[in-house]
Amino acid sequence: xxAVVTRVTEASVTIDGAEYSRIGRGFLVLLGxxxxxxxxxADRIVDRICGLRVFEDANGKMNVNPADAGAELLIVSQFxxxxxxxxxxxxxxxxxxxxxxxxxxxxxxxxxxxRGFPVRTGVFGADMxxxxxxxxxxxxxxxxxxx
Numbered sequence: 845x846x847a848v849v850t851r852v853t854e855a856s857v858t859i860d861g862a863e864y865s866r867i868g869r870g871f872l873v874l875l876g877x878x879x880x881x882x883x884x885x886a887d888r889i890v891d892r893i894c895g896l897r898v899f900e901d902a903n904g905k906m907n908v909n910p911a912d913a914g915a916e917l918l919i920v921s922q923f924x925x926x927x928x929x930x931x932x933x934x935x936x937x938x939x940x941x942x943x944x945x946x947x948x949x950x951x952x953x954x955x956x957x958x959r960g961f962p963v964r965t966g967v968f969g970a971d972m973x974x975x976x977x978x979x980x981x982x983x984x985x986x987x988x989x990x991x
Contacts, residue, residue, distance in 0.1 A: 845885040845948070847872040847986040851898055855918045855976035857966040864972070865964035870915035871896075872976045875952060877945040878938055879938045885988040890955035892991055893917070899980050906963040906982070911960060917935025919953050920974055921945065922968040942969060 849871050856866040873893060878885075898906045899913035910917075923945070927934035940948070946968050957963045966972045 845878060845881045845889050845950075845988045846876040846908045847889055847924070848925065849893060849896060849986060850874075850976060851979045851982035852918075853977045853979045855974070856949055857918065857920060857964075858973040858975070859967060859970050864967065865918060867916035867918045867962070867964050869913070869979070870961075871917050872974070873917060873919045874897070874922035874925065874974075875949060876922050877940040877948045878926055879940050879944070881940060881944070881988070883948070883951060886951040887955060888988050888991055889951055889986055892986050894956055894959045894961065896984060897938055898984065916939075916964070917956050917963045918947075918964045918966075919956070919974065921949050921968045965970060974988060 852870060852872045854868055855872040856864060857864045871893065895909055897909045899908035899910065901907040923936055923939035926938040927936060928938060953963050953965055
């Protein structure tokens with residue numbers, strides 16, 4: 845499983861011209877599910893997302909976790925995180941099919957909610973317009989193969 849976690853001052857998802865979801869200060873999480881991912885990978889990535897100490901403390905150091913920062917989460921499915929770019933036209937066979945990816949995507953969202961975070965989502969498989977105002981900018985790549 846892969847996640848691109850961006851610290852934001854705000855982020856939103858628009859579908860068919862209408863705003864679907866929005867957050868204030870927190871994380872925009874683009875989440876990709878690999879064909880071999882299981883609940884174990886979902887739980888690992890939830891733990892890492894919810895524990896990332898990348899918000900500034902009183903001394904301006906990135907030392908505060910999202911819970912203490914009052915962060916909100918916007919989690920958006922992103923199968924293209926598993927693109928195979930060896931040719932000019934990317935292949936996506938490493939990305940999980942919806943029957944596998946949707947339950948794991950929902951598990952990640954529910955896991956973050958269970959830890960007390962306000963979580964908003966996109967719509968799996970929809971053509972979404974994702975907007976964000978990066979804060980810092982701080983962007984972290986998480987890959988369960990390396991956690």
